[in-house]
Amino acid sequence: MSLKHAVLALLEAEEGSGYDLMKRFQARLGYFWNASHQQIYQQLKKMHSEQLISLAVETQSDKPDRKVYSITPKGCRDLQQWLAEPVKPNKINDALLVKLYAGELAEPASLQAEIARHRTIHRQTLNTFLGIEREYHASPSAEQRTLQLPFLTLRRGILGEQAWLAWADEVDAVLAQRQP
Amino acid sequence: MSLKHAVLALLEAEEGSGYDLMKRFQARLGYFWNASHQQIYQQLKKMHSEQLISLAVETQSDKPDRKVYSITPKGCRDLQQWLAEPVKPNKINDALLVKLYAGELAEPASLQAEIARHRTIHRQTLNTFLGIEREYHASPSAEQRTLQLPFLTLRRGILGEQAWLAWADEVDAVLAQRQP
DNA sequence: CCTCAATATGCAATAAATTGCATAAAATTG
DNA sequence: CAATTTTATGCAATTTATTGCATATTGAGG
Missing domain, CATH: 1.10.287 (Helix Hairpins)
Structure with a gap:
């Protein structure tokens, strides 16, 4: 389940909305980690409920609200702990x-x-x-x-x-x- | 969903039980397609219900029954059709x-x-x-x-x-x- | 001979990913 | 300016995959 940690890594560098993160994901991790937009939105929701990330809703009068996620100290610890643990060699499906x-x-x-x-x-x-x-x-x-x-x-x-x-x-x- | 077709390919070469197939899977496709034994057993059950493979139960008095699967003509067609279609370039999750x-x-x-x-x-x-x-x-x-x-x-x-x-x-x- | 690993199955629950929508504003293009 | 595409979001259903058991047999080692 590194999707979570991949998103945390992106958020550690800079906060962002779901779409932001999706774009950054694609551009920076896309080659070696594949994730659809649904996966990212759902993961963000879940991570928010686990308090790994916080949510600031920027109310905009004309446009729809912008939900900006940031990493929390708890999320930061989670990420660092993951970094310290060995990851499984990845499985190939070709x-x-x-x-x-x-x-x-x-x-x-x-x-x-x-x-x-x-x-x-x-x-x-x-x-x-x-x-x-x-x-x-x-x-x-x-x-x-x-x-x-x-x-x-x-x-x-x-x-x-x-x-x-x-x-x-x-x-x-x-x-x-x-x-x- | 190539797990199905990977199993069909193995069965096309030779019939076998779930465990047989799992072993052959590991030995021959294991490097480039990862599948757990549950996946294979479940896939076999499903493929059987779709009539892509047939099942011969060899009743053995002393040992538990041996369920041997073989590919059916329908399964063969399915496999060949898959072979003729383009496959998506595989996603990497590293x-x-x-x-x-x-x-x-x-x-x-x-x-x-x-x-x-x-x-x-x-x-x-x-x-x-x-x-x-x-x-x-x-x-x-x-x-x-x-x-x-x-x-x-x-x-x-x-x-x-x-x-x-x-x-x-x-x-x-x-x-x-x-x-x- | 007893025990422990390996062989040979399989269920059920959960988690993760995919598919198929659905909405709506903004930008672009004919 | 109407039509279309791109941006930006998200739900719900389904399919796939993983996890954690649960059996029972066979073979090998002490």
Whole structure:
């Protein structure tokens, strides 16, 4: 249940509304933690009821109310405690590999097309990451220091995507040879 | 919902009881699809009610009954249809990266220890994979041909683990420099 | 032979995630 | 300016997954 702690980490840096948090989640943790907007809204509600976060409703005469969440000292302790505990190695659920495993029953061309589709996505993701990496390297070294740990998560993304693409080349070679 | 199709793929190759399937699942798909024994038993029950698989109860006088599931033609069609459809690129939920992202709040030594723990696990996994790869290369070429696609999933595991370990080296370098 | 782990099932309760809406203001575009 | 998309929120139902038991057999070790 790290969704909770992921949100706490975001709130520790800065307070925000549900939507804010969703956006920040997507931008900063989205690559390595997936969460839908419902999950985030529901999680916020739950965390509020557990007093890990507090809620300030900014009444606005014209617009609908804005609910801004902040982390509480209790939430902060919860986060720090989580950080001190070991996390379980994460489980992988990769449907593409299931498909490849059972690939004998599929049309080879359909497998090839599927790999191509995924390759496009992975290449785009990699390009995005490389762009962020360039920005990072162009930023002042004080900022680089601040972002050193998030940068490591970016590196994970880059190395992971590169490995994926290298693997896809192997797959293509095998599939091409199977049905020439 | 590929758990269903993963199980169907296993049953397509050979019938089996819940426990059989669980074991085969672990051995063959376990690296890239995680499923607990409850999930598998429950899924089998559900698939049976949907007539995707059939059930033969072997009554045994001394031992408890053995329930053997086989794939039905309907199940086979379902599997093939799934194989023909595109699968969504899989979502990643990696708590370790969440932790690293929020790492400023943690003890650097605790982060290092955590990385070390995970490194051990990943190195072991890689070694297991490399062992299987050696077996594969030592097997007769007819068998290599049969296992070509499952072998590709193994390659994914190998490349993925190698990339992880290379990343862990980067992480160690940064963490060591942060608190000398 | 007794005990303890491993094999081989499975139920029930809970928690978490997904799906499918639903609303309504703000910004954009034709 | 009307129509559409994007922003911003959230409920309720369903599906999936996890947790915590609960049995009963088999095999191995002391």
